[in-house]
Amino acid sequence: MTGNPVDRTVVVSSPGKVLLAGGYIVLDRKHTGLVFGLSARIHVLAQEIPTSSGVHLREIVVRSPQFLNATWRFGYHLVANGGGIKVTQLQSGTPVDSNHFVETTLNYVLSYISHADPSRATRGFEPASLLVLADNDYYSKPQDSTTTPNTSNPPRFQHFSTTLRNAHKTGLGSSAAIVTSLTASLLAHYLPPALFDLSTPHGRRILHNLAQVAHCSAQGKIGSGFDVASAVYGSCVYRRFSPGLLGALPGPGEAGFAEALVGLVDDDGEKEGGKWDYEIDKESVGLPKGVAIRMCDVDCGTQTVSMVKKVHAWRDENPEAAGEVYGKLQGKVDALAKALKRGEVESVEKVMGPFRELMRGLGKKSGAAIEPESQEEMLDALEKVEGVLGSVVPGAGGYDAAAVVLRDDEETEKRVEGFLREWSKSHGIQVGLMNVKGETEGARLEDPREFKAWVAAE
Ligand SMILES: Nc1ncnc2c1ncn2[C@@H]1O[C@H](COP(=O)(O)OP(=O)(O)OP(=O)(O)O)[C@@H](O)[C@H]1O
Numbered sequence: 001m002t003g004n005p006v007d008r009t010v011v012v013s014s015p016g017k018v019l020l021a022g023g024y025i026v027l028d029r030k031h032t033g034l035v036f037g038l039s040a041r042i043h044v045l046a047q048e049i050p051t052s053s054g055v056h057l058r059e060i061v062v063r064s065p066q067f068l069n070a071t072w073r074f075g076y077h078l079v080a081n082g083g084g085i086k087v088t089q090l091q092s093g094t095p096v097d098s099n100h101f102v103e104t105t106l107n108y109v110l111s112y113i114s115h116a117d118p119s120r121a122t123r124g125f126e127p128a129s130l131l132v133l134a135d136n137d138y139y140s141k142p143q144d145s146t147t148t149p150n151t152s153n154p155p156r157f158q159h160f161s162t163t164l165r166n167a168h169k170t171g172l173g174s175s176a177a178i179v180t181s182l183t184a185s186l187l188a189h190y191l192p193p194a195l196f197d198l199s200t201p202h203g204r205r206i207l208h209n210l211a212q213v214a215h216c217s218a219q220g221k222i223g224s225g226f227d228v229a230s231a232v233y234g235s236c237v238y239r240r241f242s243p244g245l246l247g248a249l250p251g252p253g254e255a256g257f258a259e260a261l262v263g264l265v266d267d268d269g270e271k272e273g274g275k276w277d278y279e280i281d282k283e284s285v286g287l288p289k290g291v292a293i294r295m296c297d298v299d300c301g302t303q304t305v306s307m308v309k310k311v312h313a314w315r316d317e318n319p320e321a322a323g324e325v326y327g328k329l330q331g332k333v334d335a336l337a338k339a340l341k342r343g344e345v346e347s348v349e350k351v352m353g354p355f356r357e358l359m360r361g362l363g364k365k366s367g368a369a370i371e372p373e374s375q376e377e378m379l380d381a382l383e384k385v386e387g388v389l390g391s392v393v394p395g396a397g398g399y400d401a402a403a404v405v406l407r408d409d410e411e412t413e414k415r416v417e418g419f420l421r422e423w424s425k426s427h428g429i430q431v432g433l434m435n436v437k438g439e440t441e442g443a444r445l446e447d448p449r450e451f452k453a454w455v456a457a458e
């Protein structure tokens with residue numbers, strides 16, 4: 001056969017998330033959470049590494065050029081007894097920090113592909129290069145930077161002059177977005193469209209299930225999964241999957257891993273007897289014209305795990321009181337989704353205030369700093385700015401970026417920016433309005449030509 005080899009270069013991007021309402025309660029399948037996708041995306045470009053004839057390279061290279069020392073090279077091999085594909089980070093020259101999320105995702109996705117596509121047994125995997133490009137809002141800008149997000153034009157993918165380990169994340173869900181984009185780009189790069197097509201409901205389901213499993217494994221805990229769900233599906237009302245689903249899966253490299261993984265990922269929850277029981281309700285979510293969700297970065301970040309432990313300890317000791325609070329919080333999730341979807345601006349205002357109060361109450365009872373005093377003070381003042389409909393410390397709360405629901409016009413934006421400038425000055429902190437906005441779309445294919453400049457910059 002003659003002709004050019006098929007160019008399998010693909011780019012997939014996935015959105016960040018903001019859990020506007022439903023933090024903590026969404027960990028329980030009885031309840032749901034209202035999550036919005038964000039315009040800040042993580043893009044992953046996958047392409048083959050060209051090799052000269054006769055040269056056999058077995059390498060997958062992942063690069064994150066916005067950070068120092070962020071090129072990870074992996075060798076890979078097929079493990080006996082159906083253990084799937086195991087990757088090993090290769091070190092040469094300056095030692096590189098490992099990237100647990102990337103390494104784990106490669107183990108899961110390559111193992112999935114090796115079993116889902118029987119032709120891989122003989123063909124193996126061609127070497128590939130994966131380029132990660134994150135929109136700037138995922139990390140606070142470098143301290144010594146003279147640029148501010150709103151007064152100048154930083155490059156589309158800024159260099160953060162730090163290692164990933166030392167980067168200040170803003171809490172937009174970088175790990176879920178990178179795991180989802182990496183998973184989708186590997187699936188689209190290595191599998192024929194008949195086995196994976198992101199534009200179909202079947203393709204999105206495979207992506208969701210596989211990214212969810214890989215992300216849980218990399219996190220070392222089973223969260224609600226709302227972040228991966230919104231990275232794949234975009235804004236939705238989310239009900240989690242039963243955590244027990246993942247319990248029976250062998251770990252990467254263990255006997256029977258690849259087959260069990262494919263069995264679980266391909267399982268169709270819609271069919272009778274299907275295992276996956278998560279619910280993605282996109283119908284109940286919308287952002288009316290004229291209303292926007294924006295984020296305010298306070299450059300801190302929060303340890304979600306210890307907060308969840310405190311809330312759960314309180315819930316377990318006070319089941320009745322907790323049941324009541326959780327029930328009231330669910331009422332706010334439903335009311336907020338409805339008010340936003342219908343564009344009932346007054347109702348948005350009416351729901352968000354009491355919702356914050358309930359979350360603060362949960363924090364006080366459990367000893368978790370869900371809405372720390374400094375955040376409370378700032379949000380109370382911010383809500384008085386004309387055009388601001390409501391605000392909330394989203395997700396688990398703490399010091400992650402706060403979410404603001406506001407009228408989507410220039411005057412309101414200017415007033416909010418002015419307020420935050422003054423607040424920063426008078427309180428000796430750095431708080432600013434991020435460029436990121438709530439949006440509804442999930443993971444999507446991008447045009448690789450748009451990313452040429454960054455590929456060429458290698
Ligand atoms: N641009 C990137 N390139 C490569 N890996 C990344 C990138 N951004 C994030 N990661 C991976 O994700 C990890 C961060 O995950 P972590 O769960 O701590 O943050 P997060 O998902 O942003 O948290 P949050 O849910 O609070 O927003 C990093 O340690 C790294 O492994």
Ligand SMILES: C[C@@](O)(CCOP(=O)(O)O)CC(=O)O
Pocket residue numbers: 019022023024025026027171223224225226304308394395396397400
């Ligand atoms: C507390 C929790 O419900 C939300 C955490 O949200 P975030 O990571 O703070 O955005 C945990 C979870 O749902 O996994």
